[in-house]
Amino acid sequence: MSKSSKTRLIISTLITLLAAFEFQAQTLPQTTPGKPVLEPNRLAGEWIDRLNALDDWHLSFDGKEEGIDEVVNRMMELFTPDVLAEVPPHDEEQIGPVMLVGSGQVRKWVDKLARSHVKLNYIIKRQTEKEFEGELMVYSKPLPWGGLGISFQVIAAYSLRKDRRRFMEPGAVFLQFREDGKIQRLRLLLAEKDEVVDI
Amino acid sequence: MNRSMVLAVLCCVCAALPIAAQTPPAEAMVLIPAGKFWMGRTQSLWRDALDTEPRAKRDDRPANLIYLDAFYLDKYEVTNADYDRFREETGARPPWHWPQGKFPKGEERQAVSNVNWFEAAASCKWAGKRLPTEAEWEKAVRGGRDRKPYAWVDDDRGADERVPAAISRGKAMAVGSFPPNGYGLYDMIGNVMEWTNDWYDANYYPFMPKRNPQGPDTGLYKSVRGAGWSEGVGEDGQLTNFYRNFSDPELRGLTIGFRCAK
Numbered sequence: 001m002s003k004s005s006k007t008r009l010i011i012s013t014l015i016t017l018l019a020a021f022e023f024q025a026q027t028l029p030q031t032t033p034g035k036p037v038l039e040p041n042r043l044a045g046e047w048i049d050r051l052n053a054l055d056d057w058h059l060s061f062d063g064k065e066e067g068i069d070e071v072v073n074r075m076m077e078l079f080t081p082d083v084l085a086e087v088p089p090h091d092e093e094q095i096g097p098v099m100l101v102g103s104g105q106v107r108k109w110v111d112k113l114a115r116s117h118v119k120l121n122y123i124i125k126r127q128t129e130k131e132f133e134g135e136l137m138v139y140s141k142p143l144p145w146g147g148l149g150i151s152f153q154v155i156a157a158y159s160l161r162k163d164r165r166r167f168m169e170p171g172a173v174f175l176q177f178r179e180d181g182k183i184q185r186l187r188l189l190l191a192e193k194d195e196v197v198d199i
Numbered sequence: 200m201n202r203s204m205v206l207a208v209l210c211c212v213c214a215a216l217p218i219a220a221q222t223p224p225a226e227a228m229v230l231i232p233a234g235k236f237w238m239g240r241t242q243s244l245w246r247d248a249l250d251t252e253p254r255a256k257r258d259d260r261p262a263n264l265i266y267l268d269a270f271y272l273d274k275y276e277v278t279n280a281d282y283d284r285f286r287e288e289t290g291a292r293p294p295w296h297w298p299q300g301k302f303p304k305g306e307e308r309q310a311v312s313n314v315n316w317f318e319a320a321a322s323c324k325w326a327g328k329r330l331p332t333e334a335e336w337e338k339a340v341r342g343g344r345d346r347k348p349y350a351w352v353d354d355d356r357g358a359d360e361r362v363p364a365a366i367s368r369g370k371a372m373a374v375g376s377f378p379p380n381g382y383g384l385y386d387m388i389g390n391v392m393e394w395t396n397d398w399y400d401a402n403y404y405p406f407m408p409k410r411n412p413q414g415p416d417t418g419l420y421k422s423v424r425g426a427g428w429s430e431g432v433g434e435d436g437q438l439t440n441f442y443r444n445f446s447d448p449e450l451r452g453l454t455i456g457f458r459c460a461k
Contacts, residue, residue, distance in 0.1 A: 090405075093264035095241045098405045099257050108406055 036181045038148040040140035043177060048122050048154070050075045054114040068114050075110050078183050079103050085186040088171075091116070106186075117158045119166070125153035147178045156190055166196040228271040228461065229339075229383050236338045238265045239404055240441040241346045258401040259441045262346075265334055266410045272331060272339050273458035275374035275385050276310040276393065277322065285322045292318075295451065308373040310391045310456045316421045316448035319394045319457040328459035330396040333422045333443075334412045335460055340388065340425065340440045342381025348439045350380045350388055362438045364389025368428045371456070388438055391456030392427040399423075399445035420445035427454030 054075060057067030085100040090112055100106050113120075126134040140150045151174045159166040171190035178184050239262035247257075279302035286293055293300040294313035302309070314322070316330075323329050331339070340350050351363060365372045366389045375385040387393075397414025399422040414422065423444040426437045436442060446455060 089261050093409055094261040095237065096239070096243070096261040097247075097257075098261045099402070100405060101402050105402060105405060 035179050038177055038179075038181060040138045040148065040150045041136050043148070043175070043181070044124055044136070044138045044150055044152050044173075047078060047173070047175060047183070048124055050078060051122050052120045054110065055118045055120045057114070065115070068111070072107065072111050072114055076103060076107050079106055079186075080178060080182040080184045083184055083186065085109070085188075087186070087188045088190045116161050118161045118164070119157075119159045121157040123155045123157070125155060143176060147176060147184070149174070149176045151175070157196070167193055168196050169193045227274045229274050231267075231270055231272055231335070231339050231382060233267065233269040235264055235266045236341060237262045237346050238334055238337050238407075238441075239263055240348075240439075242348060244436075258404065258443050261404055262441075263404060263407055263409060265338075265407075265412060267334060267338055268411055270331070270335055271461040272335065272382075272384060273328075273460070274379075274383060276391055276456050276458045277319075278308050278374055279311050280307040281326075282311040282314065282322060285325050289321070289325060291321065296453065306373075308375075310371040310374050310386065312371055312391050312453050312456045313451040314456065315451045316394050316446075318451075320396070323457070323459035326459060328461045330394055330457060331460035332412065333395045333397040333414055333424065336387075336393065336395050336424045337440060339382060339384055340380065342379075342384065342387075344381055348441070350440055351378070362388055362426075364426070364438075365428050366426055366430045366438065370453070371428050386425075388426050388440075389430075390428055391425075392423045392444060392452075392454055393425050394446075394455060394457040395422045395424055397422045399443070419447070421448045423455055429454050 050071075054071050056071050057065060060066050081103045083100075083103055083106055085106050086097050087100060087109055089095060089098055090109065098109070100109055124136055124138065127137050128134055136152075138150055138152045140148055143149050151172060154171050154173055156169045156171055157166070169190040170192055171188065173189075174185070174187040175183050176185035240259040241262040279297075282294075283302060285291060293302075294311065296313055297303070302311075320330050341347065342350055344350065349362060363377045364386060365376060371391050374390065377386065377389065379385045380387055395414075398416070398418030399420040400415040400418055403415055423446045424442075426442070430437050437444075446452065
């Protein structure tokens with residue numbers, strides 16, 4: 001091989017490599033199978049949607065509660081079996097945070113919520129500033145041990161099924177997701193419970 | 200005349216029998232009235248905010264508004280002399296620290312200890328009673344002072360006043376050595392810790408029944424309540440009404456005794 005053809009080969013190889021690098025830089029980040037991309041806004045939205053869907057069941061003509069298990073199951077799909085949760089008291093006969101250990105206890109809480117609350121409307125607080133309108137404020141941080149932590153403010157609105165009294169509570173949600181997208185820690189803090197009345 | 204007199208007496212006795220069945224089972228028991236009370240810790244503590252405590256030790260939360268039927272509870276912890284009578288009649292084994300199987304002279308009224316849960320339950324049954332549930336015990340210790348951390352006074356006093364009980368001592372004392380609580384019960388905190396009938400579960404409170412709770416269906420440990428004589432004065436957390444403890448039911452401990460309910 002002549003010297004000039006050798007030079008041409010080296011140059012064409014370099015060009016090919018550069019082009020390949022450029023192409024690689026433009027492609028989407030690769031995800032390992034079974035490890036979804038943890039996108040904070042989507043994760044927050046999914047948790048809120050499934051929580052609000054807990055009242056999406058009905059009473060049959062003969063008074064049976066139909067569809068509760070389905071909505072509870074959909075909510076429970078989000079949690080790991082060893083989830084730890086801290087949630088507000090379930091009713092007026094409890095004081096203090098409720099610690100739930102494991103998905104069995106979390107399921108009891110979710111089930112109780114589904115059966116005792118109606119017209120659930122949890123909203124992620126948005127913020128408007130300058131030219132930005134209604135920005136979803138979901139804060140996130142990759143966890144040192146893997147996975148993602150997110151938090152956001154909520155306004156919780158709900159009615160009690162027993163008497164239809166409606167309440168609103170501002171609060172905050174802290175969620176820690178494992179790398180597989182399941183929730184391992186939940187902290188739901190609600191405060192300043194106010195009854196909503198017609199005026 | 201004599202015959203009608205005898206008949207009249209018999210009638211009176213027959214009429215009195217059902218009433219006797221309803222009267223207090225023994226003078227050394229106190230009637231705890233039916234009603235609701237807050238079971239568990241209603242206050243926040245600094246350690247909650249620090250978030251440094253193992254989750255399992257938040258076993259006293261959330262507090263629940265619990266209804267209990269009326270019940271009787273022993274005014275005093277079961278004493279050495281009480282337990283010795285049970286031992287003599289049933290052949291139960293004596294606490295291992297009794298020399299030659301007999302309690303030391305002069306310690307008749309000392310709270311018995313070194314009895315396991317099975318022996319405590321058997322002793323209560325022998326006396327026609329039973330061990331109290333954990334909820335009954337907690338209602339009783341509060342002495343009517345609902346939602347308060349200490350059985351005797353509010354928590355802005357010195358430690359000695361807060362808990363005038365047999366603590367920080369070398370061994371159990373004679374029962375009734377310190378003032379009673381509002382229900383007239385002695386040594387609910389201090390002297391010996393007390394077996395209750397319930398299995399212990401650190402995660403029981405979030406979904407406990409609100410009416411006459413009987414504890415979990417099963418478990419590894421039995422619930423033990425009330426501080427023992429070895430607790431330090433500074434260990435205020437363990438001297439509170441809501442502090443929960445537990446022990447292997449087979450275990451005999453020098454700081455664990457019992458009292459009975461009915």
